[in-house]
Amino acid sequence: xxxxxxxxxxxxxxxxxxxxxxxxxxAVGAYLGFRTAGAADSxxxxxxxxxxxxxxxxxxxxxxxxxxxxxxxxxxxxxxLLVDAVQAGLYGLGFAGLVAAAGAVALVLAGWRTxxxxxxxxxxxxxxxxxxxxxxxxxxxxxxxxxxxxxxVPIGVLAARVNWVSATLRPxxxxxxxxxxxxxxAPMTLLFLIGEPAAVIATLIYAVPATIRIxxxxxxxxxxxxxxxxxxxxxxxxxxxxKVRLPMxxxxxxxxxxxxxxxxxxxxxxxxLIDAPGLxxxxxxxxxxxxxxxxxxxxxxxVIMAVVLDRITTGAARRRPATRGRSRWVxxxxxxxxxxxxxxxxxxxxxxxxxxxxxxxxxxxxxxxxWYDATEWIKNVVSAGLLDPLESVLTSTPWWLFxxxxxxxxxxxxxxxxxxxxxxxxxxxxxxxxxQHAMQTLATVLVTIVLTMAVGIVxxxxxxxxxxxxxxLRPxxxxxxxxxxxxxxxxxxALFGASRFTAIMAGFVYAFPPVVRLVDRxxxxxxxxxxxxxxSAGSTPRQLLWKVQLPMARGGLLLAAxxxxxxxxxxxxxxxxxGAGALGxxxxxxxxxxxxxxxxxxxxxxxxxxxxxxxxxxxGFHHAKGPR
Amino acid sequence: MMRLRTVASAALILTLAxxxxxTSDAGESTPSAGAKGTxxxxxxxxxxxxxDAAVVTYLLEKKLGYTVxxxxxxxxxxxxxxxxxxxxxxxxxxxxxxxKKTYIxxxxxxxxxxxxxxxxxxxxxxxxxxxxxxxxxxxxxxLNKYASLFKTSESKGKGQLLGGDPSYxxxxxxxxxxxxxxxxxxxxxxxxxxxxxxxxAGAQKKPLLFYFYEPQWLFAQEKFVRIKLPPYTxxxxxxxxxxxxxxxxxxxxxxxxxxFADANSTAYQLIKNFKWTNDDQNxxxxxxxxxxxxxxxxxxxxxxxxxxxxxxxxxxxx
Numbered sequence: 022x023x024x025x026x027x028x029x030x031x032x033x034x035x036x037x038x039x040x041x042x043x044x045x046x047x048a049v050g051a052y053l054g055f056r057t058a059g060a061a062d063s064x065x066x067x068x069x070x071x072x073x074x075x076x077x078x079x080x081x082x083x084x085x086x087x088x089x090x091x092x093x094x095x096x097x098x099x100x101x102l103l104v105d106a107v108q109a110g111l112y113g114l115g116f117a118g119l120v121a122a123a124g125a126v127a128l129v130l131a132g133w134r135t136x137x138x139x140x141x142x143x144x145x146x147x148x149x150x151x152x153x154x155x156x157x158x159x160x161x162x163x164x165x166x167x168x169x170x171x172x173x174v175p176i177g178v179l180a181a182r183v184n185w186v187s188a189t190l191r192p193x194x195x196x197x198x199x200x201x202x203x204x205x206x207a208p209m210t211l212l213f214l215i216g217e218p219a220a221v222i223a224t225l226i227y228a229v230p231a232t233i234r235i236x237x238x239x240x241x242x243x244x245x246x247x248x249x250x251x252x253x254x255x256x257x258x259x260x261x262x263x264k265v266r267l268p269m270x271x272x273x274x275x276x277x278x279x280x281x282x283x284x285x286x287x288x289x290x291x292x293x294l295i296d297a298p299g300l301x302x303x304x305x306x307x308x309x310x311x312x313x314x315x316x317x318x319x320x321x322x323x324v325i326m327a328v329v330l331d332r333i334t335t336g337a338a339r340r341r342p343a344t345r346g347r348s349r350w351v352x353x354x355x356x357x358x359x360x361x362x363x364x365x366x367x368x369x370x371x372x373x374x375x376x377x378x379x380x381x382x383x384x385x386x387x388x389x390x391x392w393y394d395a396t397e398w399i400k401n402v403v404s405a406g407l408l409d410p411l412e413s414v415l416t417s418t419p420w421w422l423f424x425x426x427x428x429x430x431x432x433x434x435x436x437x438x439x440x441x442x443x444x445x446x447x448x449x450x451x452x453x454x455x456x457q458h459a460m461q462t463l464a465t466v467l468v469t470i471v472l473t474m475a476v477g478i479v480x481x482x483x484x485x486x487x488x489x490x491x492x493x494l495r496p497x498x499x500x501x502x503x504x505x506x507x508x509x510x511x512x513x514x515a516l517f518g519a520s521r522f523t524a525i526m527a528g529f530v531y532a533f534p535p536v537v538r539l540v541d542r543x544x545x546x547x548x549x550x551x552x553x554x555x556x557s558a559g560s561t562p563r564q565l566l567w568k569v570q571l572p573m574a575r576g577g578l579l580l581a582a583x584x585x586x587x588x589x590x591x592x593x594x595x596x597x598x599x600g601a602g603a604l605g606x607x608x609x610x611x612x613x614x615x616x617x618x619x620x621x622x623x624x625x626x627x628x629x630x631x632x633x634x635x636x637x638x639x640x641g642f643h644h645a646k647g648p649r
Numbered sequence: 650m651m652r653l654r655t656v657a658s659a660a661l662i663l664t665l666a667x668x669x670x671x672t673s674d675a676g677e678s679t680p681s682a683g684a685k686g687t688x689x690x691x692x693x694x695x696x697x698x699x700x701d702a703a704v705v706t707y708l709l710e711k712k713l714g715y716t717v718x719x720x721x722x723x724x725x726x727x728x729x730x731x732x733x734x735x736x737x738x739x740x741x742x743x744x745x746x747x748x749k750k751t752y753i754x755x756x757x758x759x760x761x762x763x764x765x766x767x768x769x770x771x772x773x774x775x776x777x778x779x780x781x782x783x784x785x786x787x788x789x790x791x792l793n794k795y796a797s798l799f800k801t802s803e804s805k806g807k808g809q810l811l812g813g814d815p816s817y818x819x820x821x822x823x824x825x826x827x828x829x830x831x832x833x834x835x836x837x838x839x840x841x842x843x844x845x846x847x848x849x850a851g852a853q854k855k856p857l858l859f860y861f862y863e864p865q866w867l868f869a870q871e872k873f874v875r876i877k878l879p880p881y882t883x884x885x886x887x888x889x890x891x892x893x894x895x896x897x898x899x900x901x902x903x904x905x906x907x908x909f910a911d912a913n914s915t916a917y918q919l920i921k922n923f924k925w926t927n928d929d930q931n932x933x934x935x936x937x938x939x940x941x942x943x944x945x946x947x948x949x950x951x952x953x954x955x956x957x958x959x960x961x962x963x964x965x966x967x
Contacts (some may be wrong), residue, residue, distance in 0.1 A: 102946065132711070207723075215720060216720075216735075293721065295726060296722055298708075309695060309696055344801075389852070393853050393855075401802050511841055511842075518801060518849075519838075520801065599838060600803065600811075600838060602838075604840050606836050610721060612723070614726050614747075616747055
């Protein structure tokens with residue numbers, strides 16, 4: 022931007038505007054000229070048959086092919102060993118011992134306040150009557166996170182040092198993160214068997230991209246001056262890594278662990294469908310009985326676990342390595358002794374039962390009965406006024422025209438390279454034979470993103486301006502992000518019917534918390550001196566927001582949009598369970614019916630491609646429009 | 650037990666490394682399908698199935714002394730379990746001709762173990778209040794007259810027929826085409842979503858036409874009436890695209906793994922003998938859902954009150 026400042030800038034902006042107008046006119050013209058009725062997708066496409074073929078090959082060769090005999094099956098045995106070891110450890114501590122251990126870990130890593138939260142949280146599992154299930158869930162989460170850190174951090178370090186590794190990994194990580202677990206869960210149980218190993222590996226696939234990406238980011242952000250200084254002092258490459266880069270990237274790596282834990286916890290319910298033990302099974306069983314209250318208890322236990330683990334890891338990230346003195350070892354030693362003593366004490370787990378099932382059922386019952394007319398009206402207005410028109414435009418656009426438009430607008434917004442990737446992704450969706458379904462899903466996703474961004478930005482701005490609001494909002498955001506959506510899906514169906522709008526609401530609840538957080542962070546990161554300067558120059562609060570803070574926080578806002586997109590896509594499959602149809606339903610059907618497997622996996626890839634398309638368009642915007 | 654398994658898998662890794670690869674079931678505690686031991690029951694995700702599983706588990710454990718390992722799985726994964734040796738029995742199978750073909754005929758890892766005595770009924774239902782208000786709605790010929798009642802934001806101007814979980818048997822799309830009905834199928838995608846919609850249709854007096862089935866615990870709470878479609882005749886559903894008749898009654902049956910059947914244990918015999926009525930199952934389902942009992946409590950109550958029904962299932966001489 023600095024380079025084009027001066028006289029050339031205005032002319033360039035005008036030329037850009039003209040180009041935009043021309044392109045929009047051309048797009049509308051081409052759409053009107055070429056729109057089609059849009060034939061429905063068939064149940065049988067080359068892609069579906071190919072994926073079914075792959076599955077059958079795996080099915081037939083898993084006891085003969087060396088790939089499985091020497092690779093996959095050992096992997097499973099190893100994971101089984103790890104799970105059994107973690108399980109023996111956590112169960113061996115007993116109820117009181119584990120509560121004390123949680124407190125001790127929190128005390129050593131994050132201070133006494135967090136220790137209180139941890140002890141209270143773990144006691145709550147007992148009070149909810151969900152102790153054993155919570156420990157089972159903790160076992161799976163800890164195993165998956167251990168594996169993710171052991172594999173993800175080295176890969177992240179490598180990706181930060183070697184550019185081609187990073188470039189190759191990016192699409193792979195995209196697929197791992199966006200591909201719905203439902204799409205590959207069924208054949209996974211053939212390779213890794215029913216139960217814990219398959220559950221841990223499915224969780225790992227979903228969670229490890231976060232570890233790798235954030236570790237890579239952390240190492241790349243280590244200031245070059247420190248590295249240069251260390252090099253000048255004669256450090257070897259190994260010393261550079263272990264003495265300079267890793268210690269300096271430590272807070273970010275701890276953040277990576279934190280995000281990995283959150284991702285892993287969000288898989289708890291889905292892996293219950295392949296008999297992974299734990300809280301997910303309580304939720305699935307409560308759903309069969311349409312008993313929201315019972316599901317809420319289990320969901321609450323997951324929220325509490327997430328909050329405790331989150332506070333411990335963020336606390337650990339904030340602590341400065343300097344406090345790692347002798348006193349720290351004393352604290353750690355004392356805590357260890359205390360844990361051993363408590364674990365040996367004969368403390369039972371006979372706690373009074375505390376359940377929210379009754380009140381929650383009463384409350385949801387009342388809401389379902391009395392709010393229905395209002396919610397029905399909202400659903401109908403949004404569906405008819407926004408969703409239907411958007412969907413009919415998208416589905417009646419021929420695929421080649423859509424690809425061309427993505428390429429043209431993409432080039433204008435985010436440069437040739439991103440546009441090319443986005444256009445290829447669009448063409449890939451057409452190649453999978455799921456064009457109509459993908460466009461229906463895209464319409465729902467776009468509406469969800471608009472809603473999420475609108476609400477997220479408003480709340481984020483408020484929370485950046487008022488500390489009391491931010492403090493009050495934090496537990497709401499924590500709960501919304503970690504409460505398994507299966508818990509609130511049924512009340513949503515009761516209020517909005519089995520419809521696309523229900524899927525939109527579920528996606529919104531899941532995706533808005535990170536948007537609020539990123540907007541809040543972005544605004545708070547605007548340097549205080551700039552704000553002061555603007556205020557002393559006579560800006561009203563309104564001007565301050567629109568002319569100074571929001572423009573300067575653009576990087577944060579775009580990152581928020583980007584994260585919002587990824588999270589909304591993660592909810593597409595859930596939409597398939599509540600009447601939204603399209604790609605989400607295809608994936609669910611592929612999980613349920615053997616003959617639909619190919620179509621389900623193809624739909625999974627279509628969701629990935631939609632994600633890449635939206636991501637490249639928004640991230641490209643991010644890079645093309647100047648510095649962060 | 651657990652530590653033993655850990656040591657065993659560690660030992661297995663070592664020995665197998667010496668003699669060439671690990672097969673897909675290496676290192677797992679395989680079911681001892683022979684003598685008194687563990688029986689691995691698949692539990693598919695609907696309450697009627699859970700009722701079967703609760704009673705069979707109770708009898709196996711309390712009367713025959715087995716340990717039962719319940720595995721909460723979707724149908725298809727349960728069938729895969731026959732192949733890996735992780736599932737011994739499926740207690741309530743709804744048709745699934747394709748899976749029977751794959752696992753019974755081709756892979757030969759499973760065998761049929763007879764009817765459960767339950768009849769599965771599939772059909773289209775409306776809430777009772779609609780029948781009171783529009784008495785002729787139960788005939789499919791009159792459905793077009795009422796199509797506008799069933800319009801929703803999802804049904805593209807036509808009447809909505811709410812479909813179920815994708816794993817269920819359905820001919821709904823073909824039926825609507827072939828009977829020339831002014832309706833469209835909206836796939837709810839899950840059983841819970843259908844039940845919730847049906848409950849709301851009753852509570853709010855909102856019109857709803859939906860795919861549903863019996864035995865189902867919801868019928869103990871509320872009344873729903875089945876629409877009369879052209880009667881089923883043998884073979885009228887042979888071509889899935891040309892179906893224009895009602896769903897047949899399904900004879901729900903049990904499937905067990907070949908290994909389990911060949912061992913012919915008393916557990917296998919009990920499962921083979923297990924046979925009860927829709928009323929029996931609905932009663933246990935009612936205990937589980939509307940009365941909030943655990944599986945064990947529900948089974949115990951039913952077993953105590955129905956000795957004449959279950960006595961014949963217990964194999965002679967045990």
